[in-house]
Amino acid sequence: MLRNKIWVLGLVFLSACTNGQSHRNENDFAKLPVAKSNESVATFAGGCFWALSEGLSELKGVNEVVSGYAGGTIKNPTYEEVCSDRTGHAESVQVYYDPKVISYAELAESFLYAHDPTTLNRQGPDEGEDYRSVAFYRTPEEQQELKTVIAKVNSSHHYPDAIVTQVMPIKAFYPAENYHQDYYQLHPGDSYIQNVSVPKVMKLRKNRYAYLKPSFKK
Numbered sequence: 001m002l003r004n005k006i007w008v009l010g011l012v013f014l015s016a017c018t019n020g021q022s023h024r025n026e027n028d029f030a031k032l033p034v035a036k037s038n039e040s041v042a043t044f045a046g047g048c049f050w051a052l053s054e055g056l057s058e059l060k061g062v063n064e065v066v067s068g069y070a071g072g073t074i075k076n077p078t079y080e081e082v083c084s085d086r087t088g089h090a091e092s093v094q095v096y097y098d099p100k101v102i103s104y105a106e107l108a109e110s111f112l113y114a115h116d117p118t119t120l121n122r123q124g125p126d127e128g129e130d131y132r133s134v135a136f137y138r139t140p141e142e143q144q145e146l147k148t149v150i151a152k153v154n155s156s157h158h159y160p161d162a163i164v165t166q167v168m169p170i171k172a173f174y175p176a177e178n179y180h181q182d183y184y185q186l187h188p189g190d191s192y193i194q195n196v197s198v199p200k201v202m203k204l205r206k207n208r209y210a211y212l213k214p215s216f217k218k
Helices: 002-018 049-057 079-083 104-113 140-156 191-207
Strands: 040-046 062-070 090-097 133-137 166-169 173-175
Touching: 040 049, 040 104, 049 062, 049 090, 049 104, 049 191, 090 133, 090 173, 104 140, 104 191, 133 140, 140 166
Parallel strands: 133 166
Antiparallel strands: 040 090, 040 133, 062 090, 062 173
16 A cells, blocks of 8 residues: 555656645655644544544644654654655654643543554555554553553544553654645545545544534534
């Protein structure tokens, strides 16, 4: 599936140039926002970040989601380097949210419904360590909340198999290239989005309906 994704991205580059949208260098890394005084930040990895970014951005209280890389050892890795499975990084998203509207625990539980947290180093057709499931914490309190939420979802038997999501401290988050940001919204017609990403987003909408922003309650 990686080859298919790279082929799709090649078409995106051609389209951007054809439509005169090349003012922003799509290969440059995106800028990482600075959290506002009323915002908290959370970081998750759950397979391709195109679907995870869209799914979590549809939740009430989520102000912005940035696609990027976390969990590895290489600084400022490129997409191709992460896909090589030699950096230790996973495709990740950084979520900027209002904790008065959605709590960290509610966000973490939504993350578990936004992908399949029971498959090791794999999400559907995407295989490799870069597609593993990880919940990153910033404080001991968040670490405990993650363990509690995982136990809750396990005990609900929503998934027939046990959750294998890693719980680990965040050391660094590196924003991905510009062309990965808002990819789901900008390229709704490509085959990967339709066949892989859309089902994930629909799954999250179904399971977290009460937490959706009004515009996504269709």
